[in-house]
Amino acid sequence: MFxxxxxFADKTKAPQFMDGHNAWIKRGFDDGVFLLVGSLQPNAGGAILAHNASPEEIEVRVQEDPFVAEGVVDAEILVSSPGRTDERFDFLKA
Structure with missing residues (x-):
């Protein structure tokens, strides 16, 4: 799980790349990789919960985000191996 x-690194450029960023998010859901996407508060950027991919695949996917490629945001990828979950999230266990 990731x-x-x-x-945000340069929020002023966000409107210019928003359509591409939203298409990138849609592709993540369509591919079955993204589970949740939301905003970091207060207006600090975004967060994504992802699974069903290797760390290398996640790295490539993140670099393909127009916001990352154009310096709108700085990305950080945290890798987690869930050992205990609510039963609704058992599919996330390693």
Whole structure:
């Protein structure tokens, strides 16, 4: 499982790349990799919960985000191996 944070580096460029960023998010859900996408508060960027991919695949996917490629955000990828979950999230266990 991966927790990806996208913290604004240059928010002024965000509107210019928003359509591409939203298409990238949609592709993540369509591919079955993204489980959750939300905003970091207060207005600090975004966070993604992802699974069903290797660390290398996640790295490539994150670099393909127009916000990352164009310096709108700085990305950090955290890797977690869940050992205990609510039963609704058992599919995330290693």
């Amino acid at each position: 927790v990806i944070t996208l913290r």
